[in-house]
Amino acid sequence: SQQGEEDPQALSIQEGENATMNCSYKTSINNLQWYRQNSGRGLVHLILIRSNEREKHSGRLRVTLDTSKKSSSLLITASRAADTASYFCATQETSGSRLTFGEGTQLTVNP
Amino acid sequence: GAVVSQHPSRVICKSGTSVKIECRSLDFQATTMFWYRQFPKQSLMLMATSNEGSKATYEQGVEKDKFLINHASLTLSTLTVTSAHPEDSSFYICSASPFKDRVAYEQYFGPGTRLTVT
Numbered sequence: 001s002q003q004g005e006e007d008p009q010a011l012s013i014q015e016g017e018n019a020t021m022n023c024s025y026k027t028s029i030n031n032l033q034w035y036r037q038n039s040g041r042g043l044v045h046l047i048l049i050r051s052n053e054r055e056k057h058s059g060r061l062r063v064t065l066d067t068s069k070k071s072s073s074l075l076i077t078a079s080r081a082a083d084t085a086s087y088f089c090a091t092q093e094t095s096g097s098r099l100t101f102g103e104g105t106q107l108t109v110n111p
Numbered sequence: 112g113a114v115v116s117q118h119p120s121r122v123i124c125k126s127g128t129s130v131k132i133e134c135r136s137l138d139f140q141a142t143t144m145f146w147y148r149q150f151p152k153q154s155l156m157l158m159a160t161s162n163e164g165s166k167a168t169y170e171q172g173v174e175k176d177k178f179l180i181n182h183a184s185l186t187l188s189t190l191t192v193t194s195a196h197p198e199d200s201s202f203y204i205c206s207a208s209p210f211k212d213r214v215a216y217e218q219y220f221g222p223g224t225r226l227t228v229t
Binding site: 033035040041042043044045048088098099100101102103104106 | 117145152153154155156157160202204206217218219220221222223225
């Protein structure tokens with residue numbers, strides 16, 4: 001069963017704007033990961049944040065993790081039309097174990 | 112980065128036939144691979160965990176006799192959908208983690224296999 005809930009389910013913004021997606025989970029975790037999926041394609045790993053980390057950056061991506069609230073957010077700054085995709089959070093309870101995915105957010109960036 | 116391939120990328124089969132999907136880690140060894148299923152506009156649902164040299168571990172509700180998994184080597188796992196029915200039509204995705212110093216890192220996903228059962 002999916003333990004992650006993501007909001008919003010769908011987000012439509014203009015190019016250049018920032019996009020923020022949120023993810024909540026229910027169990028204790030070792031790490032939380034964000035993935036991107038273009039329509040009909042496989043998943044691309046974006047960023048991993050461990051349970052003892054609070055914030056992580058990678059290029060235009062910024063991820064935060066609040067283990068007390070069991071939530072994470074993904075911020076994409078200065079969005080581009082090419083960022084249009086579905087974004088999923090996924091948690092791992094222990095290193096190397098199964099991933100449990102959230103429901104995903106469909107991001108549309110309009111040129 | 113680590114590369115995982117899947118073959119075929121698309122397959123159409125007739126109801127009642129069996130289909131085999133391969134998942135390969137191309138540049139690393141993976142003792143564990145995972146098989147997911149994704150229906151349109153939905154998230155990924157884990158079907159089973161494939162362990163090299165041992166039986167797969169299936170998630171609740173997944174029929175092990177229908178979805179046969181074989182992890183014959185450290186770089187290859189196969190999923191066979193037996194006696195396929197139209198409701199088995201879905202996007203099947205595998206993933207694997209490279210291990211370093213006994214610690215597993217990010218999972219890398221294959222490009223997926225679109226199965227259509229007619």
